[in-house]
Amino acid sequence: MPPKKAVEDVTSNVVAFGRVRKNLKMGCVGLPNVGKSSLFNLLTEQSAPAENYPFCTIEPNEARCAVPDARYDFLCDLWKPPSMYPAYLQVTDIAGLIKGASQGEGLGNAFLSHIQAVDGMFHIVRAFDNDEVLHVDDSIDPVRDLNTIQSELCKKDLDILQKTIVAEEAIVRKAGGKYKMLPLFTETTTKIKAMLETDKPVRDGSWTPAEILLINEKMQLITTKPVIYLVNLTMKDYLRQKSKYLPLIAKWVTEHGGTPRDIVPFSIEFEEKLYALREEPTKLEEFMKECKVKSKLDKIITEGFTKLGLQYYFTAGEKEIRCWTIQKGCLAPQAAGAIHGDFERGFIKAEVVAYQDFHDLCEGGKSMGPIKAAGKYRQEGKTYVVQDGDIIHFQFSMFLAFLPRTKRLLLASKAISAVPKIAKD
Template sequence: MAPKKAEEAPKRVLLGRPGNNVKMGIVGLPNVGKSSMFNIMSKLSVAAENFPFCTIDPNVARVPVPDKRFKELCTMYKPSSEVPAMLTITDIAGLVKGAAEGAGLGNAFLSHIRAVDGIFHVCRAFEDKDVTHVEESVDPVRDLEIIHSELRKKDMEQCQTFITNNKNLYEKKVGGKEKQFEYETIQKALKVLSEDGKDIRAVEWEAKEIEILNTMQFLTAKPMIYLVNISKKAFIAKGNKWLPKIDEFVKARDCGDLVLPFSVTFEQECMDAELANGPKGKQEFMKTAGARTMIPKIIKSGYEALNLIHYFTAGKDEVRAWSIKVGTLAPKAAGIIHTDFEKGFISADVMQFDTLVELKTEAAVKAAGKLQMKGRQYEVQDGDIMHFKFNN
């Protein structure tokens, strides 16, 4: 009697678009430091004037994801080409109260948020009489609620439109069980948003429900990281009166979101020191200030919020990090390099990064029996060093 096939693990379904071509958007009220933050992260020069709606068209940049493993592989192989993992970021113009009803340039900006996959939510927790505030006073918790309210309103509007357009079909049971389930899932989403007052991502959804929600690209389904812009003095002192209140607000939302305090002023001075005197200038500035830049942590946190990891290919010609979603199987990971690799996938030779560092060379890893051959069901792990075998 032939042995039974091992049961495949249930497919992991995540909120958000599939694939690795995903990006983070920088969102917040006007004049909270969004464009300045984008400028520093990308080292691009975009407008950052002191008035609302300075940024009208989204600005996009790709920034390298900090990874010591990548640097170590480059040192080891000394390749002709070095290609790190990249995070795509988009600077989106400031939202204002009433954006969901079209206030300011609201509808256009909300569509820009829909086009990204995760949100860096920048809020202002510093006083500066020279930088106007669209709400005329500094209160980051109020500002956070304004943004959340606008995102939730837009999602409710989308649910209501879907329900109105499909009500007759649902009542007549047109489309079978799948269409019925789709309609009921959107009804459930509307209840979560309106009656429960929660974001889509705050709820545990079934895999089938997530597949439906992902077709809607809800704004409140997107992962969010809160970037709290404080003064240089408060950043160095590691204290600000608003931070405990912001933490309390974020925890109450029950989404498990990250809060990262930073200072645009500090980061700008840190970057200026590097531009003037190179990496040593930057290190000296941070040492003198007694604080370190938050940019690497912010970029890495955004990358992780998008459920991205990366594997490496390494050789004398090139060391490269290839971004994939958590849970990606070996053939699909191979297809990131070239579609032919996925179509003709045979197997993957996999080295663990720590093993290669310990044994120094690929030959030594192989001789020690630690080069692993993986098949089609192998779930690629962050930091794997891979070589694919495929049929042409």
């Protein structure tokens, strides 16, 4: 009998700019005195300094905030387990940039390196008039501010690109003809340079998977990072849901590769008022009825989490409800690996029910009986793409999980008949 076909490892099918990991970070970016540190404090319930002068923040502040989710709340209320773990968004408060930051103005090079360390940006845009809050350019002009930040980030990326090219050329010279510059590298860097020289972010280009992998491997470009534009309004403008600056900002964003969803108007003044009333529920309820608008903090958190290309699935039971953060497009074995690496190595199958199916069919109980009866409880294999909000139970082989990788590959390639017998014993 001919040997069985070798079992191939199934790898992730996610190809995107940036790092592949679950604890990605959003950084608060913008000019000085636009509300970055105040927003950071509200999101994370921290007390980072937020004073009315430029460069109050020097070293970045880091914290995390729970991702709000009614699905998670429902599962926790249903099971009431002793342990409950929501998903978290990591947030970094980065000092303000000014014009000339890419040449070192205002400690700009240090601050730009802090932006390199995050994976996405909350670009806070000042759209409020207040003579008591200083503006580094002495006037309020959101479009000018947007151009300033984007220009500085593109200039920094040009510097990173040039250093990368020089380093690759040095490798070629040192190899003495044994190594040549890959055509893909030359074509990709030429394309990047043309974009950056016109202040166009790299994320707005059209890229093949091979080009994306090359950029991820060779360069740490800032303008590949996704952006959400948070427009900080006065409380008066936020309550009436209108501002003379919003149409100008929306026009700029859509002309520079963004979409309307990338713009989130909010008000630090309004959010701080809500936070001050958090321990006075009666006054808070009266205030909310009077103003007829809601807080945008939950939306900012969920949009930031989504913009990073993250999602999560649930494990649910009597002992624990937990959200496991993974990348969108993640396959079942890699999703199991979020719990423990051994789960990925020994993955056999995933027992899956979509959250909405469970919610609609559970009849207020914890049993999977009604879900199974309706045919909504599925068994999925290695090629299953995990969906946001799936409730999953993994099955894996302890035998395969703890075998060294070389032995696992040898067994798979030769399909040794003794494997089932050993596992059974």
